Amino acid sequence: MKSNNSLIRLNEKSCTNCQSCIAACSYGALTFDVYPQFDFEACTLCNACVDTCPNNALHLYIPEDRYNQELIKDGDTIWVVVELNHGRILPVVFELIAEANRLSIQYRQPKKVVALLMGEHSEYLIDHLFKYGTDQVYYAHHPRLNLQLDEDYASVLADLAIKHAPSIILVGATSFGKAVSARAAALLHTGLTADCTALHIDPQSENLIQTRPTFGGNLIASIETKRHRPQMASVRQAVMKTLEPNPKAKGETIKISIPDDLLLSNVQIIRNEIRNTIFSLSDAQVIVAGGKGMKTKANFDYLNELASLLGGQVGGSRVAVDKGWITHDKQIGMTGLSVSPKLYIACGISGQIQHMSAVTSSDTIIAINNDPDAPIFQYAQFGILGNVEEILPLLIAELKMGEKMVDVFQFEL
Amino acid sequence: MFQIVFIKQVPSSTKIKLDPVSHTLVRSGVKMQANPYDLHAVMAAVEVKKQLGGKIVAVTMGPPSADAVLRQAIMYGADEGILVSDVLFAGSDTWSTSYVLSKVINHLGKGDILWFGKQAIDGDTAQVGPGVAAQLSYPQLTEMTKIVDLDEVSITVNKRTDFGYNIVKVPYPVVITVCKEANVLRSIALNDWERATCSSIQMMNASQLDVDVHKVGLKGSPTRVVGIAVPSVKNETVWLDHPARLGQIIKDLIDNEK
Amino acid sequence: MKSDIIIIGGGLLGCATAYQLSKLTDAKITLIERKDIASQATARAACLLTKSRTKLALMQMVQETYNAISELQQIFNDDLGYSQVGSITAVSSIDSHSAIEQLCHVASEFGLETQWLESDEVAAKLPWINADTITKALYVPTDAYIDSALLCNAYANAAKLNGVSIMTRVGVEAILSEANKITGVILSTGERIDAPIIINATGSWVNRLMHPKYGALGTTPVRSHFWISESKPDIFPINQPFAILPDAKAFTRPDVGGLIIGIRESKCISYDSSQWPNDIEDVHFSPDNGWMTLSENAALFEKYYTDIRSLGMAHYVAGPSCYTPDSMFLIGAMETTQGLYVAAGCCGGGVAMSGGIGKLMAEIVLGKECFVDKNLFNPMRFKNIDPYSENFRNQCAEARSNKKGG
Ligand SMILES: Cc1cc2nc3c(=O)[nH]c(=O)nc-3n(C[C@H](O)[C@H](O)[C@H](O)COP(=O)(O)OP(=O)(O)OC[C@H]3O[C@@H](n4cnc5c(N)ncnc54)[C@H](O)[C@@H]3O)c2cc1C
């Protein structure tokens, strides 16, 4: 093994010269000469070779640096940052409080669960935080904080975290939460793991192990912040369960007035529009696509209706474009757009490779087709066999029935 | 106007294959490309340059082969490329990457607008833009969907929130991250490719940038990947016999994403 | 499991063979495709169905494709993306005049309707072209293009209607024989299917199941590619004829408002298929997305279209065409082993030739009289070759580099 000084190490005894590590490297950093040889100028330590080795012969070796040796003393609280939308606490906050409680008891010495509430005239929310499992509320108040500007929230969060040294800070992985946590983590010089879907405490090290999807959801990574504190994570909404509310729960509130000079954001909000966010087809979260099986342009009305019910966009196969049912800029496929929505609903599309090569990174594919042998079903997680003209109206009716239900706010305040 | 666009080299497909027998990952060295969101950032910078003039510099941190993504940025309209590359940087996490990139800005002086893609398609973290903003004490506008107004001192944009849109105005310097709907990628012509191919790329390494080597690379990164797994893959299509059942499933999927 | 005939490969050649065979016999036929129908080379074609060819036999083969298409259109009541736009072969050097005249001669002999066009007529049909540079142009009004995937699936589905069983997402691991007679195949699932007749139509992978056990086939994958320009419907009308420009080593075809431009480089790239992944999605055909080739050939193409350098390109499509040193297909029996047949070596014309190749294959397998001279395509005509060697691959690449026409 010629890379002894390097970060990726080979156990020659386990190496079978299968060369799969070489195929795995996207950077041409690996060549083969008796054993795999590394060019560390080209290596990004992306770990693909280590992951791919069928014999576990490669290891990422991390020499521990002196500089990082002194572990910052672990704090004794877990913080949850409270995000508000028009005076209401977002559901994810209650989910995080519950998760903080579950994490707390995994420590040998349980930690206190603290909610950080920012704003003014927000006292009325504090009881809800206690009801759902908070031990203590830090109420940072200043009128400017009601504007919810990234820069201000992040300065306050960083400032208080330096003063009070929490072990963990949890933030909802909302658009705002992710922006604020990323900024705060940079200010605090600590690690942040975005979009976590699971958390636990390692019984040995008592570090927070953060699990998150990566590579467009095709891999699940576990991430640890070894020596930096606080450990920060933004957590996906609606994956953690809330606790049963306890109406009698009470706790301690610490009021902190924030000095003006901490709030220096020069961003000016000119207008705030509350409406369904519209994504372009290339970035849409939900795509309803139609193919030749839709038969007529008029039938595309079903797709438009379905898409608007789901807050999505309509696209189509090449055939749908050729027939003039949709415009060319809505063609999905090898010679059209590539998309990666959360949900892709294919209606009367057979699933030719020229189409599928551009949609396979979708999280979930649902297919409606009347041919059980259509290749689309090889890709679809859910399939329904039948005529689009019959199925779509029923599906739309079903979704309309549920419409009101979906909108009901889960946590009446 | 001095605009800097940060480009990341990412795999052109994030599909992961599993060896059907050994169940290990097959990561056959995929093609690399510029992160698609970042190209929309270049297009946004070009839009600003059209009105206010000045220069657009594309910056990437990566191995020497990452110069290809700088050339891609030049094809879309960047004027120059800077490749930040050093063995010491390998394995940097988002904190360390933001640190190095903020040093690039310090080295260049000051930028008026620093552009990033909304997120990178491999890591999906959306952290580096705000990270650089924090390190430089610049304000940040994430998830821009449209440039609304522009002048010599400030920019007004439409930004996406979880509940709709905000129209926000901020003076330069500023960090902005860009959504795909901000613009439509234009088609590249041979002229663009030839120009990009002839452009020389400036190299920068750790010593030129005055970085603290303890804060970069795998060693200097606060976070560490301690495990990697493949989510349980779908094998069989679940067949549904009634549209109502499909409706329920769709509702569940959508709710989970909210 | 048992079958009378096994066809390996669900690309155009395998599916067309299945269709043509199923029309002529009641034998039990099984087609086995490792991925999906029409998912490999077939999915990347420019789909020109050029009728005029240098050899009469080839024109007969293309005609069979047109016949098959109209049969399939009737069966499924579907146009299959067929578009009869006509074709223009246009040249601008005296050297090329004799070639195009020869082409016209063979076409007339075959009874194909052709027409010489004046340069203003060319300009009217192809608004983007610099007609002044064109000295001679041959128009074939009945030429068409089609959607290769729809055609391939139609062959497969029609075969299915005729009783052929089609297995997808399962590959053939090995061809089995005993005492120089075919006995069956082993599948990737470990299962075995017995059959006395096997047709290998595995395109780029054709040698993998044959060489060295059953002999070497004289073909290798060679890169073919084309660009699709941004949409400019005013100069690239959707119903313009496709164009063949031998002096620019190029062809063009309309594509929803854009122009497909195919360019043959002077030195084509061949691949060692013994090292190939099973899915061409995993082959990196061009690290620079073809720009280098376009750049090298722009000077030639510029004569016909001045703005080629500033024309935005929306897509680049590259894939394997299987060339042989003499640019003729490999269709017929492998003398080494009784019951073993091959249909491969498409030489960039597998869409146009599919109906004919399928028909010829069917006639050979069933011992019927053949509609063209089958000896032209004898799969064992290249002796003592190593199909994976660089030397041999270069011969195949050269065949493509030197090819005239589409
Ligand atoms: C070089 C090249 C590039 C291409 N690029 C693209 C591209 O970018 N994007 C693209 O999409 N295509 C592309 N194609 C075209 C591709 O080959 C296919 O033709 C196309 O994807 C098929 O579209 P489809 O699924 O709508 O039609 P079909 O394949 O005909 O499928 C129609 C499906 O609808 C089903 N169906 C019929 N009636 C009903 C009904 N009443 N209810 C329910 N289901 C029904 C059928 O069972 C069938 O599965 C390209 C082709 C080529 C050659």
Ligand SMILES: Cc1cc2nc3c(=O)[nH]c(=O)nc-3n(C[C@H](O)[C@H](O)[C@H](O)COP(=O)(O)OP(=O)(O)OC[C@H]3O[C@@H](n4cnc5c(N)ncnc54)[C@H](O)[C@@H]3O)c2cc1C
């Ligand atoms: C860029 C480009 C442009 C082209 N333009 C034209 C054109 O304009 N006109 C024209 O006529 N032709 C054109 N062609 C050529 C045409 O695409 C091919 O000739 C045709 O698709 C070849 O079909 P095939 O069946 O031989 O190969 P393929 O489509 O590759 O089919 C072979 C099949 O065999 C399967 N297979 C392989 N090994 C096994 C195994 N062991 N077990 C089971 N299955 C297996 C593969 O999965 C594959 O599906 C073009 C080609 C390219 C690349």
